[in-house]
Amino acid sequence: MNSPFYHKINYTAPEVSKATPRLMSRRSWLARSTRFIAAASLGTFTVSLGAWNKAMAQGPTGLIVAESSQGIGVYNAGTRILQTYEMGYSETRLGIGGTASGVIAAIENYTGRDTWDIVLLNARTGSEIKRLGMSRPYGFPTSAVAVSSDASTIAFSVDEYDENLDERIEQTLVAQVSTLAGLGLAGAKDPVFIGNELLVQVGDRLHMLDANLDDQGDLGVTVNERIGAASGSRDGRYIAYENGDAIWVLDRRTQATWAATNSVRRRFAPAFSPDGQYLAMLGGYGNRVAGAYVYIIKFEPSVTVNVTDEYTVESSNDGAVPGGGRIVWVEA
Numbered sequence: 001m002n003s004p005f006y007h008k009i010n011y012t013a014p015e016v017s018k019a020t021p022r023l024m025s026r027r028s029w030l031a032r033s034t035r036f037i038a039a040a041s042l043g044t045f046t047v048s049l050g051a052w053n054k055a056m057a058q059g060p061t062g063l064i065v066a067e068s069s070q071g072i073g074v075y076n077a078g079t080r081i082l083q084t085y086e087m088g089y090s091e092t093r094l095g096i097g098g099t100a101s102g103v104i105a106a107i108e109n110y111t112g113r114d115t116w117d118i119v120l121l122n123a124r125t126g127s128e129i130k131r132l133g134m135s136r137p138y139g140f141p142t143s144a145v146a147v148s149s150d151a152s153t154i155a156f157s158v159d160e161y162d163e164n165l166d167e168r169i170e171q172t173l174v175a176q177v178s179t180l181a182g183l184g185l186a187g188a189k190d191p192v193f194i195g196n197e198l199l200v201q202v203g204d205r206l207h208m209l210d211a212n213l214d215d216q217g218d219l220g221v222t223v224n225e226r227i228g229a230a231s232g233s234r235d236g237r238y239i240a241y242e243n244g245d246a247i248w249v250l251d252r253r254t255q256a257t258w259a260a261t262n263s264v265r266r267r268f269a270p271a272f273s274p275d276g277q278y279l280a281m282l283g284g285y286g287n288r289v290a291g292a293y294v295y296i297i298k299f300e301p302s303v304t305v306n307v308t309d310e311y312t313v314e315s316s317n318d319g320a321v322p323g324g325g326r327i328v329w330v331e332a
Helices: 014-018
Strands: 005-007 041-048 063-068 071-076 081-085 103-108 115-122 128-135 153-162 167-176 182-186 189-194 197-202 205-209 215-222 230-232 238-243 246-251 257-259 267-272 278-283 293-298 324-330
Touching (some): 063 293, 153 189, 189 230, 197 230, 246 267
Parallel strands (some): 267 324
Antiparallel strands (some): 115 128, 267 278, 278 293
């Protein structure tokens, strides 16, 4: 197996100009162990959407996956059933990455130190596919783990100490699941795969990388510097992103942008449905002063939706479905 290494992308962001290619120790990427076990299910609950969806002839389908203090919640938009999979302890909630076909990734056993696990799961059953032990000396993850469409590659951002620069840097690591050999993309953060491309943040701007991880340039929009602040439709045409308190959308074909949401509360962490007809997101709910909850709206180009509490995804048992960090929407 080849030793993994850092790779410089010629971004224009100031922090990138400091980055220099260097070899990275093999130990940094090697998995400590690979285990195949079943994740525990905490139960099944009946859930219902708001009144807006009851009037629709055909509602959304697929699985919306969100992380909360209870574990990983998998909401089936077709059957309106919520399942929760228990996860190992993590000090921070970074959210979930995943593929349209239903492979999801989570970080667990993170306690503020420089080691943690990346766990690949089947979103439909909660069964564990693979566990990757990570060791990043003096480093910690700063994003959810993105998964390529064929589940062969993962990507996530980290903040860690760079010996050559004698300072801490943030970068995105892209690695093969089978070997954990990969590349470091200095200055890039919060990655998400969209088809064969990789969407990343550079400062408060969005960049798209091609299949070779070559930078295709600034997409021309400003985004909130936050975990899960941008994602794309399955065909790659539309990019949904946070700007201020609203979710905005970029049409890459026409370069048009518009606010997809309008409300008195902040909306964040957008995720397209697999068929591209709906947008899920997080936001505050009712009179609650803390916590974020899942919302669904119909997606129509150039249309702004006034998002109210009737758009929340709700459980008949526990009320609104909570979430944190990045959320994903996969096929049922």
